[in-house]
Amino acid sequence: MRIIINFDLEGVTGVVLETEQTGRSERFYEQSRVLSTGDINAVARGAVKAGVDEVYLIDSHAGWGQNLIFEKLEEEIRYLNGRSASRPVSVMSEVYQSCDAIFLVGLHPMRGTHRGVIEHTFLPPINVLRVNGVPMGEIGINAAIAGHFGVPIAFLSGCNKAVEESKAHFGDIETVEVKKGLGRTSAILLPPTISSKLLEESANRAVKRIKDFKPFEIKEPTTIEIEFQHTGMADAAEMTPFSKRVDGLTLKFEGPFLEAYKALQSMIRHASSQR
Template identity: 25%
Template sequence: MKVYISADIEGIAGIAHWDEANRTHPAYPEFREEMTREVVAACEGAAAVGATDILIKDAHSSGRNILVAELPEYARIVRGWSGHPYSMIQELDESFDALVLIGYHSRAGAESNPLAHTMSLKVAEMRINGQPASEFMLQTYAAATYGVPVAFVSGDEGLCADVKKVNEKIGTFAISRGVGHSTISVSPARALRGIREGVSAALQEDLGAKKIRLPNAFTLEIKFSDPVQAYKASFYPGATHKGDRVIAFETGDFLDVMRAVKFTLRD
């Protein structure tokens, strides 16, 4: 079995503030270590049920967070960013049996995590075909272009609820719940056990049932926090400026969606 693990930090145990996700802040090392431990737990859960090839994408900020010396011998890791539009699942292809998302978080505009966002803090809200879009949704759709299902997701309660709306067969483990600027989190020990057991259980289930059917066409809408950013992004080829800080883009190819996300959110 070949498994891809994409890891973020804003949905791991205990995290509650942007300082803790910032590699230049003194609070960061503790949460870098927890991100690493949760990824290792996912690796262990996958290996326990027959995964022999595990590729990890360090998908937070610099892409250089996970402590590589802590990874099991059978895992490989993608660090940094290649520039490919499928950034958080770079190198995923049809050869993988399943995608696992660790440390993911609620979408921009949600109140279920004080660190909620979608790809950039420039985004007030993102929608695909009228539905609010999280990073989970973007990576799930991108993986579906290769026929690869998301098997398991860990992160905050709001994200886990959104996952079940997309496909109730996808396994989830809720790590935390946001309340204003605070989070209520399970202990790191409980998070590791939940991830390890959850990944094992999800990979033993019918992976075909966890697949999603992509729409035939996509309408991407991005509402920016800053109207100046919306104006600049409106010059992306094929984009239209709808006003009220919103641009829209239509296509029949999800790679085009991810390309538009990548380039309209650039500085």
């Protein structure tokens, strides 16, 4: 059996400061790498004890990779590292289709979530993303990509608001709340010794329940709408082929889900030139 761990940094144990802990050149970033590696290893251990033979690990934080301590990872992990732009959808489809389930580790809530720790939706941050009229963040989009290839979400860890968001999308998956948000950059944190045990136990249960989970599939044709932070971002994003301007801040795209996802990524990359 093989699983994918899809990792982001903002939702891991102990991370609560957006700038100081998540930026590569910041003073607490190395601490975040240690904490993230600990969370990943705990999930991998639990999954392996339940019968998983191999764990693919996708590093999704900030699009550059290198956010974990490679030499400290469990030996069953195969680290898909490097820049996300160098991982075309055609290649990633093969990875997804070779796996039995997705484990989301360290995910954060969507932008605008009250008391969500480091809540945001992609970078540069967009105000609102709607998929077929439903507000959605990175949790939903990650699951929708996996669901398109027939792979379910089995597990999620993050703050309490990320857990709530996942339950709203996927129902009764296995989850671990590693912190409780008090504000965007404030939370009550579990110590790593406690969260590690909870992560391992929950991942173990998720593997044993793997047949309970269903892929999160988006109805096609798919309509995505993106509201950007300012009109300059929307102007740049309008370079995406077949996108349509809705108003000063908002663009939309309609088509098959995978094409809509590609358009979303294209619009975000164009908008990043106007941050």
